[in-house]
Amino acid sequence: MKIIRSPTTMAVWSERLVREGVKIGFVPTMGALHEGHRALIREARLRCDALVSSIFVNPAQFGPQEDLAKYPRPILQDRALCRKEGVDVCFEPTVEAMYPSGFQTMVTLPAITRRWEGEVRPHHFSGVATVVTKLFGIVRPKMAIFGQKDFQQSALVRQLVKDLNLGVEIVVHPTVREEDGLAMSSRNVYLTQDERKRAVMLYKSLRAGAEAIGRGVTDGKAIGSAMAQVVKKEPAITIDYLAVCDPTTLEPLSTVRGKAVLLGAVRLGPVRLIDNILVVAKQARRKF
Numbered sequence: 001m002k003i004i005r006s007p008t009t010m011a012v013w014s015e016r017l018v019r020e021g022v023k024i025g026f027v028p029t030m031g032a033l034h035e036g037h038r039a040l041i042r043e044a045r046l047r048c049d050a051l052v053s054s055i056f057v058n059p060a061q062f063g064p065q066e067d068l069a070k071y072p073r074p075i076l077q078d079r080a081l082c083r084k085e086g087v088d089v090c091f092e093p094t095v096e097a098m099y100p101s102g103f104q105t106m107v108t109l110p111a112i113t114r115r116w117e118g119e120v121r122p123h124h125f126s127g128v129a130t131v132v133t134k135l136f137g138i139v140r141p142k143m144a145i146f147g148q149k150d151f152q153q154s155a156l157v158r159q160l161v162k163d164l165n166l167g168v169e170i171v172v173h174p175t176v177r178e179e180d181g182l183a184m185s186s187r188n189v190y191l192t193q194d195e196r197k198r199a200v201m202l203y204k205s206l207r208a209g210a211e212a213i214g215r216g217v218t219d220g221k222a223i224g225s226a227m228a229q230v231v232k233k234e235p236a237i238t239i240d241y242l243a244v245c246d247p248t249t250l251e252p253l254s255t256v257r258g259k260a261v262l263l264g265a266v267r268l269g270p271v272r273l274i275d276n277i278l279v280v281a282k283q284a285r286r287k288f
């Protein structure tokens, strides 16, 4: 496995392969890799000829009060995982190389980032959209894989690729979970043992929402309360949002018909947990 740090060297490597018609797959990450990342890398490995994974803790997507400085950076372990899973290039640019002095272009998607994570973390998604656009320009992938875990991010990336004609196929891989259902996340290491046990309540609340839909509940507010009831059993948890939304626009649904996504974000100790479940409501059968 090659380790490339310079964006120019990375671009030259990709350019040569693209000219030869090689299909480059890409998995962008911030490192601290876990089984969720591993699943994305494995899927990309199966679908593409050459595989690039990036490890870049992108300062542009962190708020001033967020954990940029202490974000875990176990680079040797991360490289070992990438090597084991058949990554061809681990792209590890420096902050200075990605954002040299004079850098000024930012990519924003106002509608899809208006709510949920975008509301709680202003500027986060313009940081994500900007770095994804830059990485696609450097790596030139035919396909890129993102996790469903960050649902709003994956919706944003799809919209970005469509709006800017980037020509990258976006694949969204289902969320990889711990045995009890907690979505894997690099930030779970910040949880104490006690918080870790409580953290599963977010997933349980989303399940409660999905079960309500399964029982035929279609009213968005009622589904929202079914989810909130479960989280409220855990006093250590504060709800940021629990919502029933359209999976493409992420606008809240007052009535669920067909596809919906249940989105949740809560605070537990020092950690914000986010999770989601996609559901398809059974359509009422027409009677003739």
Ligand code: AMP
Binding pocket: 028, 029, 030, 031, 035, 036, 037, 039, 040, 145, 146, 147, 148, 149, 150, 173, 174, 175, 176, 177, 183, 184, 185, 186
């Ligand atoms: P991150 O390193 O947190 O920026 O994540 C890099 C990619 O891995 C993103 O596309 C995430 O959505 C994805 N990812 C993170 N956690 C999981 C998970 N538990 N299951 C599936 N994908 C994940």
